[in-house]
Amino acid sequence: MSSSDQQEPQPVRPLQVIYCQICTFPPEYCEFGSSLTRCKEWLQGANSQLFDKYYSDEALQSKIGTLSLEAQAKLEKDTAKKEAKAEAKADAALKKKMASQVSIKRIERNKRKHVTAIHGLEAFDVDLKKASKFLAQKFATGASVTKNAQGLDEIVVQGDVSGDVLELIEGGAGPLKGVPADNVVIIEEKKKKTQE
């Protein structure tokens, strides 16, 4: 780098932007997301300076800006409604997750060969690809992720490993963690699985 080049303009440094941990927006936009109360709590704990900047009384006054009083009130009501709806949806999703089952099916392929199909791991945030690789390694057989007739993803493991899979899930090994033990159910199926 020649020092004689003193006219060379310096590159501009990027601005460091803080993003709200709860809703991933910049904190000034949290009011338009669906989790304002949680966002405010987080911001107060994480960066009280910014919190004062956005949520102190003077800031709230100046924010009303050019909107008339009724328009502002309506805006606030709408955002509160949206937040309540989002909370209700999150609760419903959580409840569904608790109720959803992981089903392990043992399906007959030929007269003495079976495959094991595991359904429903998606509801528990299990990475299916990683899980299928893990299972294949464990049992030294083939395992794959396929979409079945209902459109749900399932892991298919060659051979009859249903009992072992049940233990693994209950133990919460590797990528299978996070599945509560009572949600697992074994089903026996006498189906002729078609050969590809």
Add this chain to the structure above:
Amino acid sequence: MFKKFSPSTDIAGQTPPKSSVQRSIRAAVLQQWKIGPETLEEIWPKKDTLIHVKCREHISIYTIQSVPLFFQHFDGPFYPTLRLLYQYPFLLPKVGVDRGAIRFLLAGAPMMCPGLTSTGGYLPPPEEALPKGTVVAVHAEGKEHAVGVGITELGTEEMRRVNKDVAVEIVAHLGDDLWALQTL
């Protein structure tokens, strides 16, 4: 443009483009955005290879080290991602919208003229009038950060005169599926 975009289903392929293509992209970016070559060097060092991610509907996202930086539709203008725009706000000319319009923009609506010409909005003065088809950063009244990136459908002087219908088509906004993608 990224209202519904999930990486698992909407990405067709990822390849590094030829270096001649990379050079032409670099030149186009330098020309289209208000950026100096040294700053571009910071964002996109000469040594780093760009990865071209092909998505459905002829959308191409360009990433450096798995971080999306900018994208284009067909062979159109290059749009920086919102995250990039936050780091370098001077990249694009600004237009401002009314506070009441913010929630519609965040839901993906295009920007209508009245939002820009009302008291809360901001349009650049006639000396800096923007023609139709300019990539702009859409800012919101009272906010430091842009709400989204858009392309003008009308020139700014026309917007002031006509004051009806769509002024800026929003290409990417805060909270869309592209925003959710931190790495690709």
